[in-house]
Amino acid sequence: MMSLMRPDLQMDESFYKVEEIRMLTGNAFSVRLPKARFAFKAGQHISLGIVGGNQSREYSIYSGENDEHLEVLVKEVENGYFTPQLRKLKAGRMVEVHGPFGKFGMEPEAAKTGKFVFIASGTGIAPFRSIVRTYPGIDYQLIHGVRYAEEAYDSQEYDSNRYVLCTSRENKAAYYGRLTGYLKTCTFAPETHFDLCGNSNMIFDALEILREKGFDRDQIHCEVYF
Numbered sequence: 634m635m636s637l638m639r640p641d642l643q644m645d646e647s648f649y650k651v652e653e654i655r656m657l658t659g660n661a662f663s664v665r666l667p668k669a670r671f672a673f674k675a676g677q678h679i680s681l682g683i684v685g686g687n688q689s690r691e692y693s694i695y696s697g698e699n700d701e702h703l704e705v706l707v708k709e710v711e712n713g714y715f716t717p718q719l720r721k722l723k724a725g726r727m728v729e730v731h732g733p734f735g736k737f738g739m740e741p742e743a744a745k746t747g748k749f750v751f752i753a754s755g756t757g758i759a760p761f762r763s764i765v766r767t768y769p770g771i772d773y774q775l776i777h778g779v780r781y782a783e784e785a786y787d788s789q790e791y792d793s794n795r796y797v798l799c800t801s802r803e804n805k806a807a808y809y810g811r812l813t814g815y816l817k818t819c820t821f822a823p824e825t826h827f828d829l830c831g832n833s834n835m836i837f838d839a840l841e842i843l844r845e846k847g848f849d850r851d852q853i854h855c856e857v858y859f
């Protein structure tokens with residue numbers, strides 16, 4: 634009898650075969666999986682584990698809702714438990730995916746009419762790539778804070794008039810300094826929605842700056858990684 638099981642999904646629907654580990658810098662990479670029937674809203678995250686391992690971690694989905702792959706963007710944390718194992722995975726290894734989870738993200742109606750400022754530190758750019766790929770006509774500005782210019786992950790995909798890179802450790806970007814320094818210099822329309830994603834220090838500082846600029850807390854949404 635012919636098997637109905639897809640070759641890229643085995644045993645359990647939450648098991649996915651790694652298609653590719655795509656290195657973006659010396660320590661940042663994307664993990665590409667088959668999309669299969671996995672449905673999510675741009676901005677949401679998954680829980681990812683290695684089959685045979687005993688731990689999992691959360692990752693924002695980096696691919697768009699209609700892309701043929703399910704992809705996450707990961708930075709290898711020095712002395713971290715999970716990310717060094719993930720980086721060493723070879724194509725063909727099985728991972729376990731649960732989700733999608735979270736309320737961070739974009740509603741289709743809002744994407745048509747809203748004005749958005751996306752503020753990301755490091756791999757916190759992941760949900761915004763997913764949103765921009767899903768809603769190519771969206772009115773956004775993306776402010777991305779990293780240490781070095783090479784961490785501008787896949788930045789060629791964004792409209793260069795909408796993407797601002799801030800580098801804190803070298804003068805090789807539109808703004809030399811922390812993204813919070815750049816944010817202080819900006820003026821935004823009163824109806825702007827702000828979405829913030831990344832490490833908690835950046836998010837707390839950015840929240841304070843936006844409050845000082847007079848924006849209400851309900852115009853601001855946050856996703857904290859660590």
Ligand SMILES: Cc1cc2nc3c(=O)[nH]c(=O)nc-3n(C[C@H](O)[C@H](O)[C@H](O)COP(=O)(O)OP(=O)(O)OC[C@H]3O[C@@H](n4cnc5c(N)ncnc54)[C@H](O)[C@@H]3O)c2cc1C
Pocket residue numbers: 678690691692693694705706707708709710712713714715716717755756757759856857858859
């Ligand atoms: C909702 C959510 C979404 C997330 N999405 C992403 C994502 O898209 N990409 C991503 O790379 N991470 C993301 N993370 C962080 C991720 O879940 C792990 O914490 C991270 O990959 C470290 O795992 P680890 O086992 O290697 O480190 P651990 O051994 O668990 O932790 C070691 C230390 O590293 C710190 N740490 C965690 N992440 C980083 C980082 N990026 N840079 C520096 N220090 C860090 C932690 O505070 C901890 O103290 C997300 C977290 C949450 C809660």
